[in-house]
Amino acid sequence: MAALNVALIGQGFMGKAHSNAYAQVGHFFPELRKVRRKVVCGRNRERLAAFAKTWEWEQVETDWRRIVERDDIDIVDICTPNALHAEMAVAAAEAGKMALCEKPAANSAVEAAAMAEAAKGVPNMVWFNYRRVPAVELARQLVHEGKLGRIFQYRAAYLQEWGNDFTRPAAWRLSKAAAGSGANGDLNSHLIDTAMMMLGPIREVSATMETFFDEKPDPSRPGETYPVDVDDTVLTQARFANGTLATFEATRFAVGVRNANRFEIHGEKGMLRFDLEELNRLHYVDASAEKRLQGTNTIMVTGPDHPYAAKIWRPGHLLGYEHTFIAALADFLAGLESGEPAQPTLDDALQVQRVLDAIEISAHERRWVETGL
Ligand SMILES: NC(=O)c1ccc[n+]([C@@H]2O[C@H](COP(=O)([O-])OP(=O)(O)OC[C@H]3O[C@@H](n4cnc5c(N)ncnc54)[C@H](O)[C@@H]3O)[C@@H](O)[C@H]2O)c1
Structure with a gap:
């Protein structure tokens, strides 16, 4: 062909x-x-x-x-x-x-x-692309298989620090007209997509947002500033349609943290924890194990029985950020052949956008807002 x-x-x-x-x-x-x-x-x-x-x-x-x-x-x-x-x-x-x-x-x-x-x-x-981190996909599989049972709480954070760097030039990411929003669209969108992939639709949200500096020094024009009209940080409480409660923290002012994308999922039978800064690992607690032996299992999600890993390197050989894009593209191409479209499609992304819009309304109107999902 x-x-x-x-x-x-x-x-x-x-x-x-x-x-x-x-x-x-x-x-x-x-x-x-x-x-x-x-x-x-x-x-x-x-x-x-x-x-x-x-x-x-x-x-x-x-x-x-x-x-x-x-x-x-x-x-x-x-x-x-x-x-x-x-x-x-x-x-x-x-x-x-x-x-x-x-x-x-x-x-x-x-x-x-x-x-x-x-x-x-x-x-x-x-x-x-974070859907294609093997550890994230493994977490999804475990949640969907019922390994954690009923999920009580989901806690996610996307933390970056570059907002606090005042040597950076003006950029589209800091302009509402070009970016739509700040941390909400940029970082929260990833958290919301991953969370809904795990647990289904988010029904309602309550959020607060802050722009810590509405202007910053312009390095190309000494003494001058440029405006910032997007959120630097957004904190969200949410309730899923399935009853799970969640919190989402997305920020460009997490000084000391370059690019952490974390979640913890607490269910009746155990817990899962992930952080992009250690993307080959998934942490799992089996709450049904004998109490005196309970602790955190650190799973190296690098094969041989893990998503994507077997197609890339031999077991135990680490994967990186770039593999998430390669795997996403592979899923898209495979979907063309199988007729089962790879997710997330624009329909899925629309659901994410509905939640992001509800978060924005909630923050501005200081109230809980239903997403319509
Ligand atoms: N999935 C991820 O992890 C991830 C990471 C970063 C950015 N993004 C997303 O990717 C998109 C781009 O972000 P980026 O970091 O690559 O930005 P960037 O500023 O590095 O690059 C943007 C590019 O768009 C080009 N461009 C702007 N206007 C154009 C026009 N009219 N015609 C043709 N090209 C034009 C610019 O020249 C530039 O090359 C954004 O939507 C961003 O949210 C996703």
Whole structure:
């Protein structure tokens, strides 16, 4: 079968992570349909040319609309600032392209709904890549198999510290118009997606948000500042439809912590604990074991019977951040063959967006808000 021609929009951090996934997926998953790095799109032609050379994209383009119009493109992959996702995904899907999109899907549930609607007829996926950490997938399997029994509490935190760095230039992530929100869309979206993958829909939320600095020094204009109009930190209490209670903490001001993405799940039969900073490990307590032997089991989720691991390295050989993107892409390609679409689709991402919107309303109106899920 002919290779699928990919067009990537955005040559930044995610452009790099996704380029690596396209380059590597056929090495680890040779049975899947091949992908061809056809064209990469960005705004700066000079930097784009260097990027294309490094990551072996065949062509470059500076106008994303021209990509969508091309007959020889099968997949459009969107790695741009959040405000651009909806327009690009809708245009790609309406042109009959498969649509892959970075998270959060959009700036609002209204936008995400339009994307999901446009993409009804085409394969699509949103890159909530942490679903593909083998330890996270193992946790999902254990929860779904009932290993923890009834789940009482779910506790999650996504902690970064870069908000407290005042040497950084103005960036789209600090602008509501470009990013939709701050820590809520950027970090909480990952937590909410993982949590709903584990436990189903979140029914209601109560949240508070803070912007610690609404302006920051602009390094390119000494003495001047630039505005910040998004949340730096968002704290959420939530109740799932199944009755589980949860807390979610997402922040760019967790000074001392670079990129922790943690959850703990407490059920009647035990506990699971994960932290992205140790992504090969899952901690498990079996509360039904003999009391004097009870303690935390540290499972190295690197095979041979663990998700994804066997396809990558031999048992015990560590996996990294990049494998989450390779595995997500592999699942997407496998879904094309099996007819069982890989998750999360834009429909799933719409559910996440509904929760994010409810969190925002709750924080502003200082009350519990139902998500409608
Ligand atoms: N899944 C993850 O773990 C993860 C991590 C980081 C970012 N993200 C998401 O990925 C997306 C991109 O984030 P990033 O960190 O790569 O940002 P970035 O700033 O590093 O890169 C954004 C890219 O978009 C390009 N761009 C902007 N406007 C454009 C336009 N009109 N046409 C073409 N290209 C345009 C920029 O030139 C830049 O190359 C965001 O939605 C973000 O939330 C996801």
